[in-house]
Amino acid sequence: MKPLTITLRSDFTNVPINLTGITPCKIRELNRFAIERLPIQIAESEYRQSDCSLADVFQVADGNPEVLRIDGQLEHCSHIGGQMQNGSIDARGSVGANVGFQMRSGSITIHGDAADHCASNLRGGHVRVTGSVGNYAAGDNNRGMRGGRLTVAGSAGRWLGTRMRRGIVYVGGEVGPGAATRMIAGTLVFGSGAQLPLGTDMQRGTIVFCELPGTQQAKFGATDQPPRSGEIPRDTRQTGVPTLDPDATDDFRSQEYVAGDELPRELTRSAVPPIAGFTEPDIDELSFLPILMREIANDSIRPTLSTKHPRRVLRSLGDRASGGGGEVLWLLPK
Amino acid sequence: MKINDVEIQDTFAEAFPMTATRLIITAEDRFWALRAAESMTGFATSVIACGCEAGIEQEIAAEMTPDGRPGIAVLVFAVSGKELEKQVVRRVGQCVLTCPSTSVFAGMKGEKRISLGSHLRYFGDGFQISKLVGGVRYWRVPVMDGEFVCQEDTARCKAVGGGNFLVLSENLKGALKSCEAAMDAMRQLTDVIMPFPGGVARSGSKVGSKYKSLNASTNDAFCPTLRSVTDTLLPEGVSAALEVVIDGLTEADVARAMRVGILAACEAGRTLGLRAITGGNYGGKLGPYHFHLREILQ
Numbered sequence: 001m002k003p004l005t006i007t008l009r010s011d012f013t014n015v016p017i018n019l020t021g022i023t024p025c026k027i028r029e030l031n032r033f034a035i036e037r038l039p040i041q042i043a044e045s046e047y048r049q050s051d052c053s054l055a056d057v058f059q060v061a062d063g064n065p066e067v068l069r070i071d072g073q074l075e076h077c078s079h080i081g082g083q084m085q086n087g088s089i090d091a092r093g094s095v096g097a098n099v100g101f102q103m104r105s106g107s108i109t110i111h112g113d114a115a116d117h118c119a120s121n122l123r124g125g126h127v128r129v130t131g132s133v134g135n136y137a138a139g140d141n142n143r144g145m146r147g148g149r150l151t152v153a154g155s156a157g158r159w160l161g162t163r164m165r166r167g168i169v170y171v172g173g174e175v176g177p178g179a180a181t182r183m184i185a186g187t188l189v190f191g192s193g194a195q196l197p198l199g200t201d202m203q204r205g206t207i208v209f210c211e212l213p214g215t216q217q218a219k220f221g222a223t224d225q226p227p228r229s230g231e232i233p234r235d236t237r238q239t240g241v242p243t244l245d246p247d248a249t250d251d252f253r254s255q256e257y258v259a260g261d262e263l264p265r266e267l268t269r270s271a272v273p274p275i276a277g278f279t280e281p282d283i284d285e286l287s288f289l290p291i292l293m294r295e296i297a298n299d300s301i302r303p304t305l306s307t308k309h310p311r312r313v314l315r316s317l318g319d320r321a322s323g324g325g326g327e328v329l330w331l332l333p334k
Numbered sequence: 335m336k337i338n339d340v341e342i343q344d345t346f347a348e349a350f351p352m353t354a355t356r357l358i359i360t361a362e363d364r365f366w367a368l369r370a371a372e373s374m375t376g377f378a379t380s381v382i383a384c385g386c387e388a389g390i391e392q393e394i395a396a397e398m399t400p401d402g403r404p405g406i407a408v409l410v411f412a413v414s415g416k417e418l419e420k421q422v423v424r425r426v427g428q429c430v431l432t433c434p435s436t437s438v439f440a441g442m443k444g445e446k447r448i449s450l451g452s453h454l455r456y457f458g459d460g461f462q463i464s465k466l467v468g469g470v471r472y473w474r475v476p477v478m479d480g481e482f483v484c485q486e487d488t489a490r491c492k493a494v495g496g497g498n499f500l501v502l503s504e505n506l507k508g509a510l511k512s513c514e515a516a517m518d519a520m521r522q523l524t525d526v527i528m529p530f531p532g533g534v535a536r537s538g539s540k541v542g543s544k545y546k547s548l549n550a551s552t553n554d555a556f557c558p559t560l561r562s563v564t565d566t567l568l569p570e571g572v573s574a575a576l577e578v579v580i581d582g583l584t585e586a587d588v589a590r591a592m593r594v595g596i597l598a599a600c601e602a603g604r605t606l607g608l609r610a611i612t613g614g615n616y617g618g619k620l621g622p623y624h625f626h627l628r629e630i631l632q
Contacts, residue, residue, distance in 0.1 A: 187467075287435070288401070290400075291401050292465065292467055295467045309402035309403075
């Protein structure tokens with residue numbers, strides 16, 4: 001059965017619209033008339049908001065209420081899936097800020113980009129973004145993500161996972177500067193590179209890089225000029241990120257180390273750059289990693305791993321400057 | 335009733351309710367997983383003095399375990415959830431946590447839970463790390479070979495303990511070989527364990543004792559050396575009796591294991607002096623589960 005579909009009317013494509021509460025769990029118990037009368041907030045100006053009904057702004061087409069499909073030019077629609085308890089939402093196109101605001105369960109798929117604060121207040125459920133996300137994804141200056149999962153196929157802006165407390169985030173593309181700042185706990189998995197600073201004042205939590213720097217598309221480094229607020233970094237090469245010495249990395253990858261071998265410390269240290277406040281990386285074997293990576297791989301948006309059961313990592317702990325016990329891991333090829 | 339000329343006596347075996355959990359122990363390779371499982375299930379033959387009954391249920395292929403390493407599933411049975419938790423935490427802490435490269439995970443789902451990593455994590459002295467993945471909380475406890483990974487808790491379920499059958503043979507060798515054949519067949523089954531050494535007890539017990547401090551004592555009715563001074567239950571010509579004891583997750587599991595075991599014993603023991611199969615019948619005093627041998631074998 002086709003999903004219940006709401007399509008944004010063309011008159012409202014440039015009007016900020018707050019979709020908090022427009023969720024399958026609320027729609028399921030309503031008839032067509034009641035659905036059309038659901039209240040939503042639109043901003044008539046910067047300082048004035050007004051309430052109107054869903055039918056004033058969206059065309060409503062009948063369908064299975066367990067799946068809510070949202071069509072149209074949605075760049076100004078914020079809080080998609082706000083306070084969602086279950087069911088799924090399918091947004092066709094790029095969307096505004098605060099996707100999954102206070103969401104507790106269910107799933108949201110954004111077929112496009114999502115603006116700032118995507119999954120910032122997520123408490124459960126799964127938010128998938130096939131494009132990129134803006135700043136403060138899974139993060140917030142007060143309270144970041146507190147549970148659930150965010151999967152981003154593209155890149156992420158600045159301050160990803162700031163003050164994040166729980167949950168898992170996977171970003172396939174580049175990650176902007178400031179990720180994991182003041183991170184309390186949780187897990188960030190990066191399929192590609194990230195820009196410094198990283199993990200500043202990180203208390204606990206885990207950051208996993210699926211590739212060593214300089215291999216394939218993975219990069220890691222510092223920018224002289226961080227991107228402007230709201231800018232989504234598409235490729236760090238365009239922002240002047242110095243990639244690491246590729247020769248050192250290739251040497252590292254070309255050798256097979258087994259337990260008991262002398263650790264190639266110099267090679268190890270040259271493979272990844274130092275992160276301020278973090279210890280020098282060392283090789284560790286973590287039997288927990290296959291559990292995490294299996295969970296990450298159990299999705300249509302997932303990293304390509306060089307080994308089925310990754311265990312060997314370069315591991316760095318921090319932010320020691322503030323007594324933190326977080327960790328940054330780089331998966332080593334088998 | 336006879337199977338391969340072995341008499342199946344018209345009696346029943348008694349069993350009693352227990353509570354059980356399954357743990358999956360993984361390690362770098364099968365050798366270390368097996369060492370941890372053997373150690374953890376050691377001294378766990380009877381709740382009378384061991385606190386629990388435990389055994390290895392099956393080996394699990396690496397592809398089927400949570401962390402992709404070779405695994406061993408063990409079942410632990412106790413008389414109460416509280417005692418089960420106490421035994422599991424103590425045994426995992428002393429036998430699995432200490433074994434190189436091991437991790438331990440819950441092996442069953444259910445609403446009733448008992449602690450596992452939530453107690454053991456304190457060994458990490460503040461360096462332990464919690465991870466919530468797929469709705470399951472794991473603890474990563476730093477140890478000298480890396481990390482000990484342990485699931486926060488495990489489920490428990492109602493179970494059946496003490497299912498049994500007795501092998502009555504003309505000689506000890508015939509009884510032993512019959513039991514070995516039974517065990518070989520029963521070890522292929524899941525959801526059951528045979529907690530005694532080799533799955534077999536030679537010191538079958540009866541309920542009560544002449545000594546007030548003991549609630550179980552030797553089953554004199556099956557002791558060949560007491561044949562002339564007690565009301566013996568040994569048929570003429572029988573000089574050795576051994577008891578196969580079975581704990582299972584359900585009544586059906588125990589019955590299935592008994593059937594498989596008895597048939598295998600009768601097949602192997604026919605030419606070795608096996609005379610009869612009987613059950614540990616205590617007049618209904620031991621427990622509410624009654625496994626009638628002839629019904630099971632029909």
